[in-house]
Every structure is written in structure tokens, then in C-alpha cells.
Amino acid sequence: MGASEERDVSARRRFDMADAAPLLLDARMTVTNWTAAAERLLGYPAAEVLGRHAADLLIPEDAARVRDLTERCDADRGWSGLLSARHRDGRTLRLMVRVVPAEHGDGPARWVVLLADLGDGPGWDMSRQVLERMAAHSPVGIAIVDTDLRYVWSNTALEQFGGGPARQRLGRRLAEVQPGLDAERLEAQMLRALTTGEQVVGYEHVGRVRSAPHRQSAxxxxxxxxxxxxGRPIGVYYTVVDVSESYRARRRLALLDRAGESIGRSLDVVQTAQELADVAVPGLADFVTVDLLESVLKGAEPAPGPRDDADALPLRRAGQQSVRAGVPETMVRVGEPAAYLAGSPPVRCLADGLSWSEERLDPLATVWSARSPGDRPASFLDLGLHSVMIVPVRARGITLGITTFFRRTREDPFDEDDLSLAEEFVARAALCIDNARRYSRERDAALVLQRNLLPHRFPELDAVQVAACYRPADELTGLAGDWFDVIPLSGARVALVVGEVAGHGIDGAAAMGRLRAAVQTLADLDLTPEEVLAHLDDLVSRTARDEGTGADTRTSGMQALGASCLYVVYDPVSGECAMAGAGHPAPALISPEGHVSFVELPRGSALGVGGLPFESVELELAEGTVLALHTDGLLATPGAARDQEAGRERLRRALEARGQQLDDLCRTIVDDLVPTRPYDDVALLMARTRRLGAGQVATWELPVDPAVVADARKAAAQQLNAWGLDELTFTTELVVSELVTNAIRHAAGPLRLRLICEQALICEVSDGGATAPHLRHPKTTDEGGRGLFLISQFTQRWGTRYTDEGKIIWAEQSLRASQL
Known part of the structure; x- marks a missing residue:
């Protein structure tokens, strides 16, 4: 082949002839030959093009570039680039153009022009040879199978997954190339793509390939x-990418998630140790043992730091799990002493608190346990174990025991990633075990603290008759965070509160007391139930956020995070009852006829976790209706998972079948529904509603006129005379005069004066204003400003509460002195 022919072939290889429309130009760039492909591309028949300059086929901007194409074209290599041509129908086509010298020497110069539409040829400057070379050397495994799913082509990268070189694959199916691989599932995906035309993208296959037979690959x-x-199917093109590392990383994360959900579900040391073993098998190991110091199991405090006498420390098997059915008899059973030979790896880990691992155990080596069946010490070959990791159970600088991980059925040994995962498992479990150990000591103190924080007796109220019963949880799993309260409010109203803190021990009891104090403070502000919960939610969030930045997050603020609360306000004058809940079950209602129902109350978000605003529900209760406020523990089904509906049905039957006094009824229900050692704390608060009689309330509508103050005083004095409270007349007239005068001066109408006679004499003045009065301490020279100061001195308490219509200013006077 001559030099000219070699240059021509080289030029053609850089441009695929099969995708281009050829035409021929002479030395002056005049069209001398027009092909059918060129006519299909540009729409011109040969008669309209032959003899014309090639620039006439282009748009004006590009025509000027082609006028001097003879000078620009390299005599040896030609020219290539992008040009825009005018189609016969007026459209503009963006063309990929390559100009190749056809002849060079003594004869007249001629040029072969190859045209292709840019829209139909992405990657136009790559030849098929370049594309094949790229596919052959791609790091991604690529293969093509025919309609019988037999290999017709594969690249070099596919060899890294096993199955031999490409020439050995030709004509064979996947099962023949990779024996032992689950070829049926993969060929099912090939058939799916072949028959439906649907692309199967990102299908993940996990198995053992010939290139790594001892390790699972993804x-x-x-x-x-x-x-x-x-458009007829001729085969399937597929790609393979090794994602084993990401697959293993995802499995580790999934195991960690499972560990977070499964480990530490109770405050039982033995149960937590067993949960650790259960989580690690089979995801990480084939056999796991957890051995703890006997002092830990008893709740005592182990000595901190390394121990020189670790071989003498008594260990006891607290948990173990195996992939086999049952644990081998050659191993120690749960609850039995676990003794190890002096100087063995388990003893060294217990002594120095450092992890230890061995990828391949000597199968003939004697096991470390000092207890073996018969006289002959067992070997790892007898147990079928080949790889081991030992991780000390350490929490807060103290070694509590050791956890040993073995592999038996899986051939791949433990690696550094497995050891890191095992240490994460054990670290989580260690904290739970240490918490359980500490809990046994703290619980007694927590119960004393909690009982001192709960109300010892309820106030005497005309609004409701109340009774309550509290039962702490089991000594190993109790939360010690349930609470209840009865809070007198202004206007003879009463607030009934039940809550539950998710903490435990002293911290849980402290968090409960903190929440109860906060609720009592908020109740004094006379807020609506949803406003009380909103402020309480803000308080818990802020406190948890502030305390969470410190080194020790085991504080009452953090314990209160996620707590639940139910706040109910009952008005004995109108019989109206308003309530709102924050992550708490709705109360039960027992009608005077004995019918039991549950309030349709939005549960709301738990305190401090965020969510939708709290919603309240308002009801009108008949006199004698019983409200049953309770915590989740009352609905727990003994011996089964929590089922709210089943628990409600049990509570409904218990409430319908009883006709006892409220105190006896409350205690009986708890005794019947809650086992002696419940899983969760139980609090039940029951309140039977009362109504104030018409003779206990007096109301007057007042015009906005200063002259009405005297009439208001007179009406109040007459009502006190009718109630037999003449000794309170002077003080009451003073209160009425000051409150009505302030309302007329500083607020808007309508005005209303109301007197309520129950445990105290309550005087209320309501108006349509939104501003609250403020107590002043006037100087001796001031002419005014002494009204509220006098009221604060002569009454038991006073305050302001807001309503939808405005506000109510009230003052209470004790009736005890008048009754003596």
C-alpha cells in the first residue's frame, strides 16, 4: 500500500464512513459527484448541485469559511469541522464535515467530503475502532449475549469477576462460565430485558464468584x-460493577441500626447481654459469647483501670448465641461460671481493656476455657471455629466483662472493619449494661424522690371529687417517671394533669418533678390547655438544648425530652371541659348512666420533639361524669406487645363493670389491669364532676358608665347578705369598686360582674379589653394607683385570665375566717 493510500485509510479510520454521506469535489471545490446519501441528507437532486461551488450549499456565515478551503485543507490530512448547510426545504442543518484528499500527485486534486447530521451522531469524531477500544479497556465489566443468552462478546474487565478470558466465554452461558453462581436469577433479568425491552438498571447481585470464592461479593x-x-431483539448488553465495599458498608450500617433498636431495651443486665449476642449473629459472627463480672451482675461497682489479677476475677456467662440450633454442649451455658486459663487472650483483654483478634486460629490449639468435657481439653477443630475477636465490655473507664465473636460456617475471616463494628456493638451494649447496673442502686432513691414529688393529698374542691393510684414499674425495667396533679384555678375551675417522663431512676424522677413544677407555674397564668402545652414544649426543648451541649447529658432536661402530658380544665359553673394532649392517650369518660367512651383527642407530639401545634377539644360534661386520666402503662397487655386498642377495650370493660366509690374504683381498676410487677409505671387519676348550684353564682351585666359602680357595690352587698357572708361585705365592695372602675376607665365593654361562692368567695369582672392591669406601689404623694395594691392586701390572691371575648380580672377571699 502506497503512502497516499495509507494516509487515506488513516483519515477514514478517524471518521466512520457508514454514518456519513459522501460527495466529490474538484480542486476548485466544485461538486463533481453527488450521491443518494447526500441527496437524502440535504434534499437536493444531483441536477441542482453538480457544477456548483460547495459553498453555495452552506449558510452565508459558513460559506465565507469554505471559499478558501483549498488553502486551508492540509494536502496530506485534509480538514474536519462543523458547518451549517441550508436544506432544500429551507431548514438549517448542523453538519459534521470531514474533507479527505482523494488523489495527490501529478493528477488534478480532488477531495472526498463526508457529511453527517450532528443531531444523529453524538461523538462524531470517534470511529468504531475507538469505541470498541474504549469498551474493551473499560474498568466496567461489559458483555453481550445473544437471544439464547450465550456470550458473543465481552471485554477484558469482565475477567476480574472470574470465568476466564473472553475467548473462553464465547458460545457459553453464565452457569457454564461461573459454576456455583446463582445464574438463574441473573438470566431471569436478561430474559426480562430481552422480552420486554425494559432496561434493568442497578440490579444488585450478592454471591461468591470464582475470582473470590471465599468471600461474598456484591x-x-x-x-x-x-x-x-x-427493531428486532438480537441480544442483551449488560454491565457489571463491583460494589462489594459499599454493600458491606451498608450492611454494617444496617447492623448498627439494628443494634441501636435492639440493644438496651430494658434495664436488665442479662437481657442486654443476650441482646448483644442476638444482634451480632448471624450478621457479623456465627457464635458469640458475653461474659460479665459477677460484681456487675450484682450491681456492685467494679474496680477501675487495668487488673493484674484478671485471671482470678470471677466471670459468669450472661448471654450467647449461635447460628446452629442450640449452643454446643462443650461451651458454658448462660448463668454458669466462665473460667479462662491464666494468660489466655480473654484474660489479657479483661486485664488491659484492649481488643484482640486472630484471623486464622490454629485448629489443633486448645480452647481457652478451663472447663472442657471429659479429661481431654477441647480444640478449636472440635468446635469448628476458625476466626475470633475478643472485645472488652467497657463503660465509663471500667471493664465489665468480655465479648467473644467466632466464625464457623463462613470461610472468610474477620478483618479490621469487622473488629470496628464489633467494638461499636459492644460499646453500645456496655453503656446499657452499666446503666442497668447503676439503676439497681438508684431505683430506691428515685422512688423516694418521686413519691415526695407526687401530691400527698388533693385540695378540697367543689368542682370535682378526685382519686388517684400510682404503681411503679418492675424493679429491673421501671421508668419511675409517671405523675399526676390536681391544680385549683381561678373561677372555681380545676386543672387535671397526667404525664409521663421517658427517663428512669433519679434523673427520671427529677425530670418529672421539674415538669410538674412547670405545669403548676403555667397553670397559675390561666392559659388554655393548648397554650400550657406549647409553653411546656418550649421549656423542654430549650432546657434539653442547653443541657445537651454539656459533657453530661443525663440531666432532668434531657430526660424530659419526649415526655407526654395530658392537661384538662373543668369549669363547674358551665360544665365545660377543655383538654389537650402532648403524645399522651386520651382520657376515658364514664357518663352518669355508666356508659364508657374515649375522647376523640388529637394525640399531639411529645414534648420537645417538635411537630404540629397542639390542639384542644372542648366538651360539656353532665354532673356526675367521671374523667379517667391515665398513662400508657394502664393500657399495656400483660405478656404481649403493646396494643392500644386492646388496652382500651380492657379498660372499657373494667370501667363499665364497676359501681364503687371513686377511691375503691381507682384502686380496683389498677389491681385488675396491671400485674404486680408491671413493665411500665402506671398512674390513674379519676375525677367525678360536680356543678355549682344556681345559688352559688351571681352575675350582673353592667353598662360602661361610671355611675354603675355604686350599683355594682350595692348588688354585691345584697348577694353577700343572702349568702350569709356579711363580714366580707366591706372587702368585697372595695374589690368590686376598684375592678369595675378600672374596667370602665381602661377597657372596652361589655362589662360583667360575677360572684362565685364555693371554697372561697370569688369576684370576677370581665371586659372586652386585652390589656392587663399592673400592681403599683404608689408614693404617699400620689393621688391614685392604689386600687390593685389594696386588693392584693385584702384578698387571698388575684389575677387575670384571657378569654375569646377579652379578659377577666378576679380576686379570691378565703371563707375560712367567715365560717369560724
Whole structure:
């Protein structure tokens, strides 16, 4: 082949002839030959093009570039680039153009021009050879199978997954290339793509390939159907990418998530140790043992730091799990002493608090346990174990025991990632175990603290008759965070409160007391139930956020995070009852006829966790209706998972079948529904509603006129005379005069004066204003400003509460002195 021919072939290789429309130009760039492909591309028949300059076919901007194409074209290599041509129908086509010298020497110069539409040829400057070379050397495994799923082509990268070189694959199916691989599932994906034309992208396959027979590998595969020019399927093109590392990382994260959910669900040391073993098998190991110091199991405080006499420390098996059915008899059973030989790896880990691992154990080596069946010490070969990790159970600088991980059925040994995962498991479990150990000592103190924080007796109220019963949880799993309260409010109203703190021990009891104090403070502000919960939610969030930044987050603020609360306000004058809940079950209602129902109350978000605003529900209760406020523990089904509906039905039956006094009824229900050692704390607060009689309330509508003050005083004095409270007349007239005068001066109408006679004499003046009065301490020279100061001196308490219509200013006077 001559030099000219070699240059021509080289030029053609850089441009695929099959995708281009050829035409021929002479030395002056005049069209001398027009092909059918060129006519299809540009729409011109040969008669309209032959003899014309090639620039006439281009748009004006590009025509000027082609006028001097003879000078610009390299005599040896030609020219290539992008030009815009005018189609015969007026459209503008963006063309990929390559100009190749056809002849060079003594004869006249001629040029072969190759045209292709840019829209139909992305990657126009790559030849098929370049594309094949790219696919052959791609790091992604690529293969093509025919309609019988037999290999017709594969690249070099596919060899890294096993199955031999490409020439050995030709004509064979996947099961023949990779024996032992689950070829049926993969060929099912190929058939799916072949028959439906649907692309299967990102299919993940996990198994053992011939290139790594002792380790599970994960591969991401995509299957795409190949079609001929008529759209008929001719095979399947698929790619393979090794994603083993990401797969193992995802499995580790999944195991960690499972550990977070499963470990530490109770405050039982033995149960937590067993949960650690259960989580690690089979995801990480085939056999796991957890051995703890006997002092830990008893709740005592182990000595901190390393121990020189670790071989003498008594250990006891607290948990173990195996992939086999049951634990081998050659191993120690749960609850039995676990003794190890002096100087063995378990003893060294217990002594120095450092992890230890061995990828391949000597199968003939004697096991470390000092207890073996018969006289002959067992070997690792007898147990079928080949790889081991030992991780000390350490929490807060103290070693509590050791956890040993073995592999038996899986051939791949433990690696550094497995050891890190095991240490994470054990670290989480260690904290739970240490918490359980500490809990046994703290619980007694917590119960004393809690009982001192709960109300010892209820105030005497005309609004409701109340009774309550509290039962702490089991000594190993109790939360010690349930509470209840009865708070007198202004206007003879009463607030009934039940809550539950998710903490435990002293911290839980302290968090409960903190929440109860906060609720009592908020109740004094006379807020609506949803406003009380909103402020309480803000308080818990702020406190938890502030305390969470410190080194020790085991504080009452953090314990209160996620607590629940139910706040109910009952008005004995109108019989109206308003309530709102924050992550707490709705109360039960027992009608005077004995019918039991549950309030349709939005549960709301728990305190401090965020969510939708709290919503309140308002009801009108008949006199004698019983409200049953309770915590979740009352609805727990003994011996089964929590089922709110089943618990409600049990509570409904218990409430319907009783006709006892309220105190006896409350205690009986708890005794019947709650086992002696419940899983959760139980609090039940029951309140039977009362109504104030018409003779206990007097109301007057007042015009906004200063002259009405005297009439208001007179009406109040007459009502006190009717109630037999003449000794309170002077003080009451003073209160009425000051409150009505302030309302007329500083607020808007309508005005209303109301007197309520129950445990105290309550005087209320309501108006349509939104501003509250403020107590002043006037100087001796001031002419005014002494009204509220006098009221604060002569009454038991006073305050302001807001309503939808405005506000109410009230003052209470004790009736005890008048009754003596």
C-alpha cells in the first residue's frame, strides 16, 4: 500500500464512513459527484448541485469559511469541522464535515467530503475502532449475549469477576462460565430485558464468584436489550460493577441500626447481654459469647483501670448465641461460671481493656476455657471455629466483662472493619449494661424522690371529687417517671394533669418533678390547655438544648425530652371541659348512666420533639361524669406487645363493670389491669364532676358608665347578705369598686360582674379589653394607683385570665375566717 493510500485509510479510520454521506469535489471545490446519501441528507437532486461551488450549499456565515478551503485543507490530512448547510426545504442543518484528499500527485486534486447530521451522531469524531477500544479497556465489566443468552462478546474487565478470558466465554452461558453462581436469577433479568425491552438498571447481585470464592461479593448490574435496524431483539448488553465495599458498608450500617433498636431495651443486665449476642449473629459472627463480672451482675461497682489479677476475677456467662440450633454442649451455658486459663487472650483483654483478634486460629490449639468435657481439653477443630475477636465490655473507664465473636460456617475471616463494628456493638451494649447496673442502686432513691414529688393529698374542691393510684414499674425495667396533679384555678375551675417522663431512676424522677413544677407555674397564668402545652414544649426543648451541649447529658432536661402530658380544665359553673394532649392517650369518660367512651383527642407530639401545634377539644360534661386520666402503662397487655386498642377495650370493660366509690374504683381498676410487677409505671387519676348550684353564682351585666359602680357595690352587698357572708361585705365592695372602675376607665365593654361562692368567695369582672392591669406601689404623694395594691392586701390572691371575648380580672377571699 502506497503512502497516499495509507494516509487515506488513516483519515477514514478517524471518521466512520457508514454514518456519513459522501460527495466529490474538484480542486476548485466544485461538486463533481453527488450521491443518494447526500441527496437524502440535504434534499437536493444531483441536477441542482453538480457544477456548483460547495459553498453555495452552506449558510452565508459558513460559506465565507469554505471559499478558501483549498488553502486551508492540509494536502496530506485534509480538514474536519462543523458547518451549517441550508436544506432544500429551507431548514438549517448542523453538519459534521470531514474533507479527505482523494488523489495527490501529478493528477488534478480532488477531495472526498463526508457529511453527517450532528443531531444523529453524538461523538462524531470517534470511529468504531475507538469505541470498541474504549469498551474493551473499560474498568466496567461489559458483555453481550445473544437471544439464547450465550456470550458473543465481552471485554477484558469482565475477567476480574472470574470465568476466564473472553475467548473462553464465547458460545457459553453464565452457569457454564461461573459454576456455583446463582445464574438463574441473573438470566431471569436478561430474559426480562430481552422480552420486554425494559432496561434493568442497578440490579444488585450478592454471591461468591470464582475470582473470590471465599468471600461474598456484591455487584451492580444493568441489562439492556440490543436491537437491529428493524427493531428486532438480537441480544442483551449488560454491565457489571463491583460494589462489594459499599454493600458491606451498608450492611454494617444496617447492623448498627439494628443494634441501636435492639440493644438496651430494658434495664436488665442479662437481657442486654443476650441482646448483644442476638444482634451480632448471624450478621457479623456465627457464635458469640458475653461474659460479665459477677460484681456487675450484682450491681456492685467494679474496680477501675487495668487488673493484674484478671485471671482470678470471677466471670459468669450472661448471654450467647449461635447460628446452629442450640449452643454446643462443650461451651458454658448462660448463668454458669466462665473460667479462662491464666494468660489466655480473654484474660489479657479483661486485664488491659484492649481488643484482640486472630484471623486464622490454629485448629489443633486448645480452647481457652478451663472447663472442657471429659479429661481431654477441647480444640478449636472440635468446635469448628476458625476466626475470633475478643472485645472488652467497657463503660465509663471500667471493664465489665468480655465479648467473644467466632466464625464457623463462613470461610472468610474477620478483618479490621469487622473488629470496628464489633467494638461499636459492644460499646453500645456496655453503656446499657452499666446503666442497668447503676439503676439497681438508684431505683430506691428515685422512688423516694418521686413519691415526695407526687401530691400527698388533693385540695378540697367543689368542682370535682378526685382519686388517684400510682404503681411503679418492675424493679429491673421501671421508668419511675409517671405523675399526676390536681391544680385549683381561678373561677372555681380545676386543672387535671397526667404525664409521663421517658427517663428512669433519679434523673427520671427529677425530670418529672421539674415538669410538674412547670405545669403548676403555667397553670397559675390561666392559659388554655393548648397554650400550657406549647409553653411546656418550649421549656423542654430549650432546657434539653442547653443541657445537651454539656459533657453530661443525663440531666432532668434531657430526660424530659419526649415526655407526654395530658392537661384538662373543668369549669363547674358551665360544665365545660377543655383538654389537650402532648403524645399522651386520651382520657376515658364514664357518663352518669355508666356508659364508657374515649375522647376523640388529637394525640399531639411529645414534648420537645417538635411537630404540629397542639390542639384542644372542648366538651360539656353532665354532673356526675367521671374523667379517667391515665398513662400508657394502664393500657399495656400483660405478656404481649403493646396494643392500644386492646388496652382500651380492657379498660372499657373494667370501667363499665364497676359501681364503687371513686377511691375503691381507682384502686380496683389498677389491681385488675396491671400485674404486680408491671413493665411500665402506671398512674390513674379519676375525677367525678360536680356543678355549682344556681345559688352559688351571681352575675350582673353592667353598662360602661361610671355611675354603675355604686350599683355594682350595692348588688354585691345584697348577694353577700343572702349568702350569709356579711363580714366580707366591706372587702368585697372595695374589690368590686376598684375592678369595675378600672374596667370602665381602661377597657372596652361589655362589662360583667360575677360572684362565685364555693371554697372561697370569688369576684370576677370581665371586659372586652386585652390589656392587663399592673400592681403599683404608689408614693404617699400620689393621688391614685392604689386600687390593685389594696386588693392584693385584702384578698387571698388575684389575677387575670384571657378569654375569646377579652379578659377577666378576679380576686379570691378565703371563707375560712367567715365560717369560724
Amino acid at each position: 455487584h451492580s448490574m444493568s441489562f439492556i436489550r440490543l436491537e437491529d435496524d428493524l
